[in-house]
Amino acid sequence: xxxxxxxxxxxxxxxxxxxxxxxxxxxxxxxxxxxxxxxxxxxxxxxxxxxxxxxxxxxxxxxxxxxxxxxxxxxxxxxxxxxxxxxxxxxxxxxxxxxxxxxxxxxxxxxxxxxxxxxxxxxxxxxxxxxxxxxxxxxxxxxxxxxxxxxxxxxxxxxxxxxxxxxxxxxxxxxxxxxxxxxxxxxxxxxxxxxxxxxxxxxxxxxxxxxxxxxxxxxxxxxxxxxxxxxxxxxxxxxxxxxxxxxxxx
Amino acid sequence: xxxxxxxxxxxxxxxxxxxxxxxxxxxxxxxxxxxxxxxxxxxxxxxxxxxxxxxxxxxxxxxxxxxxxxxxxxxxxxxxxxxxxxxxxxxxxxxxxxxxxxxxxxxxxxxxxxxxxxxxxxxxxxxxxxxxxxxxxxxxxxxxxxxxxxxxxxxxxxxxxxxxxxxxxxxxxxxxxxxxxxxxxxxxxxxxxxxxxxxxxxxxxxxxxxxxxxxxxxxxxxxxxxxxxxxxxxxxxxxxxxxxxxxxxx
Numbered sequence: 001x002x003x004x005x006x007x008x009x010x011x012x013x014x015x016x017x018x019x020x021x022x023x024x025x026x027x028x029x030x031x032x033x034x035x036x037x038x039x040x041x042x043x044x045x046x047x048x049x050x051x052x053x054x055x056x057x058x059x060x061x062x063x064x065x066x067x068x069x070x071x072x073x074x075x076x077x078x079x080x081x082x083x084x085x086x087x088x089x090x091x092x093x094x095x096x097x098x099x100x101x102x103x104x105x106x107x108x109x110x111x112x113x114x115x116x117x118x119x120x121x122x123x124x125x126x127x128x129x130x131x132x133x134x135x136x137x138x139x140x141x142x143x144x145x146x147x148x149x150x151x152x153x154x155x156x157x158x159x160x161x162x163x164x165x166x167x168x169x170x171x172x173x174x175x176x177x178x179x180x181x182x183x184x185x186x187x188x189x190x191x192x193x194x195x196x197x198x199x200x201x202x203x204x205x206x207x208x209x210x211x212x213x214x215x216x217x218x219x220x221x222x223x224x225x226x227x228x229x230x231x232x233x234x235x236x237x238x239x240x241x242x243x244x245x246x247x248x249x250x
Numbered sequence: 251x252x253x254x255x256x257x258x259x260x261x262x263x264x265x266x267x268x269x270x271x272x273x274x275x276x277x278x279x280x281x282x283x284x285x286x287x288x289x290x291x292x293x294x295x296x297x298x299x300x301x302x303x304x305x306x307x308x309x310x311x312x313x314x315x316x317x318x319x320x321x322x323x324x325x326x327x328x329x330x331x332x333x334x335x336x337x338x339x340x341x342x343x344x345x346x347x348x349x350x351x352x353x354x355x356x357x358x359x360x361x362x363x364x365x366x367x368x369x370x371x372x373x374x375x376x377x378x379x380x381x382x383x384x385x386x387x388x389x390x391x392x393x394x395x396x397x398x399x400x401x402x403x404x405x406x407x408x409x410x411x412x413x414x415x416x417x418x419x420x421x422x423x424x425x426x427x428x429x430x431x432x433x434x435x436x437x438x439x440x441x442x443x444x445x446x447x448x449x450x451x452x453x454x455x456x457x458x459x460x461x462x463x464x465x466x467x468x469x470x471x472x473x474x475x476x477x478x479x480x481x482x483x484x485x486x487x488x489x490x491x492x493x494x495x496x497x498x499x500x
Contacts, residue, residue: 003464003471005285008256008478035255095498102498110415160451164414164499165360166422167490168432168452170459182418183466201410201462202418209420209459212451213479214253216433221253228258229463240417248345248352249414249499 006228009036010214010221017222019055024144027223036225038150043141044211047159047174048117049222050137051128058085060125076101082118085127089114094250105130108241109174110250111161131157134175135236142177154179154231158208158215164249171212173204173237180233181240202240256478259286260464260471267472269305274394277473286475288400292429293391294461297409298367299472300387300425301378308335310375326351332368335377339364344500355380358491359424360500361411381407384425385486392427404429404481408458408465414499421462423454423487430483431490452490 011030017023027045031038051057065073065080069087073080076099083101090103094110103114107130115130131137134157142155157175162168173181183203211224244250261280267273277295281288301307315323315330319337323330326349333351340353344360353364357380365380381387384407392405407425412418423431433453461474494500 002262003260003466005260006258006460006463008258008460010253010255012252097498098496100498165492165497166452166455167492168450168455170452170455172416200418202416202420203463205416205418205420206459206462209456210256210258210463212456213256213453213460216253242415242417246348247415248347248350 004228006210006226008210008214009034009225009227011036011223011225012221014049014220014222017049017052019052019057021053022144023049023053024141024148027141028145028148028150030223031225034225037227038145038153038225040152040231041225041227042154042156042179042207042229042231043145044156044158044173044208044224044226045138045141046171046215046222047115047130047134047157048128050131050134050141050157050175054131054137056129056131058127058129060127072096075099079118079125082113082116082127085129086113086116089116089129104244104250107134107174108238109161111159115159115174130159130174135177135238136175138175138177152178152231156204156208156211158211160212171208171215173208173240176204176235176237178234179204179231180235181237182235204237204240254478256460256476258460258464259284259475259477261286261473261475262471264299264470264472267299267302269302269307271303272394273299273303274391274398277391278395278398278400280473281475284475287477288395288403288475290402290481291475291477292404292406292457292479292481293395294406294408294423294458294474294476295388295391296421296465296472297365297380297384297407297424298378300381300384300391300407304381304387306379306381308377308379310377322346325349329368329375332363332366332377335379336363336366339366339379354494354500357384357424358488359411361409365409365424380409380424385427385488386425388425388427402428402481406454406458406461408461410462421458421465423458423490426454426485426487428484429454429481430485431487432485454487454490 060081063081065084069084070080073083092104095102117128138155181204183201310331313331315334319334320330323333342354345352367378388405431454433451
């Protein structure tokens with residue numbers, strides 16, 4: 001089958017999201033104003049607006065850091081309240097050196113600061129945590145969009161992660177609904193008839209990275225609509241998380 | 251500035267590439283037949299066709315494996331000639347366990363099998379190595395396209411890599427010309443006026459991943475044209491390779 005072009009459409013006009021907001025309604029309104037049909041494609045939504053809508057926000061002023069958090073904060077030159085929140089969100093420390101805290105979260109993600117972002121608007125510092133269950137967040141959003149008449153579509157929640165060995169951040173998927181996370185080419189043939197054995201592509205991470213091209217932090221684009229990708233299968237993001245016992249870097 | 255949509259266009263009709271082929275001419279012809287203008291955008295070309303055009307191919311029948319390669323091949327259930335080639339392309343072994351060989355290449359990439367792909371068409375097994383200097387490959391391609399009247403454009407050479415912690419492969423850039431590899435948002439302000447300090451996006455890896463959505467191994471699409479991305483700056487891929495002394499996973 002001949003591949004056709006893919007279109008990445010930034011959703012404009014999503015206002016600052018607050019706890020309890022109906023994110024699906026905000027996304028639908030933004031799609032209407034952005035030439036995105038929300039049918040036969042994949043909607044990528046950045047974690048920050050999902051977390052905010054779900055109230056996954058902690059005011060730094062409300063946090064009492066432990067002695068351990070104070071010690072680490074002093075060592076690493078950080079806000080002890082931030083360190084305290086990061087420690088609470090950490091299931092296991094994978095590496096802690098050079099002031100960098102690489103943690104495994106309760107969900108099983110390995111990332112800096114257990115995914116806790118600081119937002120320091122003057123006078124109102126707060127931290128944004130990852131959603132409790134990003135797959136459930138994606139599924140709720142998708143269900144609401146389908147109920148409103150959109151679809152078929154896949155929904156991804158994306159976040160910006162660093163990686164070993166390479167500088168710079170990339171966007172990856174942390175939640176997934178209505179699309180298979182892995183595009184499994186094993187068993188298909190390549191151009192000369194050899195059976196492919198290892199080409200198991202992280203489809204949702206490639207989609208998140210593509211969407212990330214439009215999610216500049218200062219551009220106000222927290223969601224991107226992707227057209228031209230086959231929306232097939234289903235599954236949750238745990239299919240993408242390597243079994244720690246098989247992992248050579250944990 | 252309001253972000254506009256991005257279009258990813260697969261380049262169809264590129265024939266099987268052989269050593270010495272004029273890859274720029276093949277890409278221009280494919281672009282003409284695929285509605286891709288090769289102006290104001292980024293051309294992503296998969297490593298395999300670049301390597302083939304550059305003759306970076308070794309016939310397995312011509313390889314005499316060392317005793318060490320035979321021992322490892324027996325242990326890992328692999329072809330000793332493949333192991334021999336992988337060892338020659340390896341500057342340093344980062345991990346070797348569970349039959350997986352994660353190597354640092356001479357270029358500084360960390361990847362499985364030092365980037366050596368096997369292609370086992372019946373009766374003519376061979377290995378495809380990474381280009382000697384993928385930045386130079388990208389620059390030669392770009393220079394040839396500019397000389398033919400195309401551009402302005404960036405050119406990337408991409409390859410498919412695994413990663414720690416997450417299953418599935420993603421496409422990343424291994425060579426770069428005419429575009430800055432990192433999109434540096436540090437010093438810009440976010441939506442509430444806070445100066446961003448850490449958002450240093452691996453722009454060329456996000457572009458390679460986006461292109462990878464169309465580079466299914468069985469789809470015959472070894473190149474993708476990306477429109478709607480600002481082509482700014484320049485630099486080579488080494489800006490993306492973390493200093494091993496700063497790396498927590500090497």
